[in-house]
Amino acid sequence: MSDHSSPSRPPPSAAQPSVTETYELSVNGRARSVPDAWIGESLLYVLRERLGLPGAKNACEQGECGSCSLYVDGVLLNSCCVLAADAVDADIRTVEGLGDGGHLTDVQQAFLDAGAVQCGFCIPGLIVTVHDLLDRVPDPDELQVREAISGNLCRCTGYGRILQAVEDVKLARLADPEGSS
Amino acid sequence: MPISRPTDLAGALEVLAEVPTADVLAGGTDAMVEISFDHRRPEHVVALRRIDALREHRVSPAVLELGATITYMQIETELAEHAPGLAMASRTVGSPQIRNAGTIGGNLGTASPAGDTLPWLLAMDAEVELTSAARGTRHLPLAAFITGPKRTAREADELITSVRVPRVEGPQHTAKIGPRNAMVISVACVAVIVDTTNRVVRIGMGSVGPGPLRATDAEAAVSEAIDWEALRCPEAAIGAFGRACAEAARPITDHRSTAEYRRHAVGVLAARSLRRCLNA
Known part of the structure; x- marks a missing residue:
C-alpha cells in the first residue's frame, strides 16, 4: 500500500529482535493460522498481508477513515485499531464474508445500482457499516444514517448516492423482510 | 509469552506484577495508533477484553461505579439514564466504530487534554480506582490521578479498574467544538451539571488546559x-458564568486552535450548556 511514513509493519529487526507469537484466528468461519507474527500487528495488517484478504482497506491506520471496518464478535470495529493477537477466539467477519458464495448482498447490489461506487476505496468499509446499521435499525431516518456512516470517509465525496443506496435497501427490506440478505 | 490474555482481574494483575513494562490494551483506539506509527513497540501486551468484571457497572443510591472497559457505546445506550451528561459526551467521541471499541478506562489512562469524558468526570x-497485586486497591480523585498532559499517577503494576461518581439529581449537558460533528478531537468542550441534590452548578472544561479543569x-x-x-437563572448571571469560565481556562495555541479562540469558545459553551439545563 501507500508509502507514507508509516505503519503496521514489524519494526526493523536489526535494531531489536521482534517479539513474535503464533496464533490462530477465525475469519469468515474458517480457522486461519498466523505463524510467528510480531505482536504489534493490527488485524488489518494480518488480514491483508498474511491471510490474503484485501477487502478491508488500509488508508489512515488511525481509526479515522473507516475503510478497514469489519465485525469482531458481531461488533463493528476499525480493524486497524484491533490487535490481531488479541482477536484469537473471536468471530471475525470481513466484507469478503458477507456475501454467500459469490452472490452480492442486497447492500452491495444497491451500491452498484445507485452508482454509489466511484473510486471504490471506501466502499468495502461502507458496505460492512451499512449492513451493521440496517441489521440493528431496520428503519433509520436520514440523521441516523448520517451518524452511522460518519466514520466512513469517501474522498470522492459521493455521499448523495451512498445515502440513496442505503435508502433503497431500507425500503426493499421493509417491503420484503424475507428477501434481505 | 509476549501477549497475555487473562480471563480475570487477578490474572491481569499477576502479569503486571511480573512484567511492569507490559502495555495494557483495552479498546485499542489509542494504543494501536501508537503501535502502528511506531511510537510504541510493545515487548509484552496484557489484553483486558476477556475480563468480564471490568465491563460491569454498579448503581447504588449514592454512587455510580463504572468498570474500566465499559465502552463509549455502552455508556451512550445502557447508561444514559444514570449518567446523561457522560452519555452525551460519549456520543461525541470519534465514530460508531471507535465508540464500539474505546473505553472509559482507556480515556482515563491516555489522559489526553482533549479526553471527551474527562470534563464530566472531573465536574462530578x-x-x-487503581488496583495492583502487591498493594490492593486505592482510590484517587481524578484531579490527583491526572498529573499532566497524557500523564497519570498510575504505577506500572497497577490497573485502572473502575471510576466512581456520586449520584446526583438535576439536568446535565455537554458540548464540544471541533471542525465537524463527528470524528473530531475537541478544540474545547464542557460538561455542566446543575446538581439539584447539593444545589451547586458543576462545570468541567476540556482541551483548554493540561488536563480537565473546574471553574x-x-x-x-x-x-x-x-x-x-424554579431552575431559573437571570440572563446576566449566565453571561457572567460564561465569562468566569473563560477566565478560568488555561488554553494553549497548537495545530488545532489558538489559545484566544479556545478561551472564547469555552465561555460560549459553558453559558450555552447552562442555559440548556435551566428552564427559560
Missing part, C-alpha cells in the same frame, strides 16, 4: 444566582 468529583469561582457565583425551586 470522580474517583479513579470553581464561576460555579460558586452562579450557584448563588440560581432560583433552585
Whole structure:
C-alpha cells in the first residue's frame, strides 16, 4: 500500500529482535493460522498481508477513515485499531464474508445500482457499516444514517448516492423482510 | 509469552506484577495508533477484553461505579439514564466504530487534554480506582490521578479498574467544538451539571488546559444566582458564568486552535450548556 511514513509493519529487526507469537484466528468461519507474527500487528495488517484478504482497506491506520471496518464478535470495529493477537477466539467477519458464495448482498447490489461506487476505496468499509446499521435499525431516518456512516470517509465525496443506496435497501427490506440478505 | 490474555482481574494483575513494562490494551483506539506509527513497540501486551468484571457497572443510591472497559457505546445506550451528561459526551467521541471499541478506562489512562469524558468526570468529583497485586486497591480523585498532559499517577503494576461518581439529581449537558460533528478531537468542550441534590452548578472544561479543569469561582457565583425551586437563572448571571469560565481556562495555541479562540469558545459553551439545563 501507500508509502507514507508509516505503519503496521514489524519494526526493523536489526535494531531489536521482534517479539513474535503464533496464533490462530477465525475469519469468515474458517480457522486461519498466523505463524510467528510480531505482536504489534493490527488485524488489518494480518488480514491483508498474511491471510490474503484485501477487502478491508488500509488508508489512515488511525481509526479515522473507516475503510478497514469489519465485525469482531458481531461488533463493528476499525480493524486497524484491533490487535490481531488479541482477536484469537473471536468471530471475525470481513466484507469478503458477507456475501454467500459469490452472490452480492442486497447492500452491495444497491451500491452498484445507485452508482454509489466511484473510486471504490471506501466502499468495502461502507458496505460492512451499512449492513451493521440496517441489521440493528431496520428503519433509520436520514440523521441516523448520517451518524452511522460518519466514520466512513469517501474522498470522492459521493455521499448523495451512498445515502440513496442505503435508502433503497431500507425500503426493499421493509417491503420484503424475507428477501434481505 | 509476549501477549497475555487473562480471563480475570487477578490474572491481569499477576502479569503486571511480573512484567511492569507490559502495555495494557483495552479498546485499542489509542494504543494501536501508537503501535502502528511506531511510537510504541510493545515487548509484552496484557489484553483486558476477556475480563468480564471490568465491563460491569454498579448503581447504588449514592454512587455510580463504572468498570474500566465499559465502552463509549455502552455508556451512550445502557447508561444514559444514570449518567446523561457522560452519555452525551460519549456520543461525541470519534465514530460508531471507535465508540464500539474505546473505553472509559482507556480515556482515563491516555489522559489526553482533549479526553471527551474527562470534563464530566472531573465536574462530578470522580474517583479513579487503581488496583495492583502487591498493594490492593486505592482510590484517587481524578484531579490527583491526572498529573499532566497524557500523564497519570498510575504505577506500572497497577490497573485502572473502575471510576466512581456520586449520584446526583438535576439536568446535565455537554458540548464540544471541533471542525465537524463527528470524528473530531475537541478544540474545547464542557460538561455542566446543575446538581439539584447539593444545589451547586458543576462545570468541567476540556482541551483548554493540561488536563480537565473546574471553574470553581464561576460555579460558586452562579450557584448563588440560581432560583433552585424554579431552575431559573437571570440572563446576566449566565453571561457572567460564561465569562468566569473563560477566565478560568488555561488554553494553549497548537495545530488545532489558538489559545484566544479556545478561551472564547469555552465561555460560549459553558453559558450555552447552562442555559440548556435551566428552564427559560
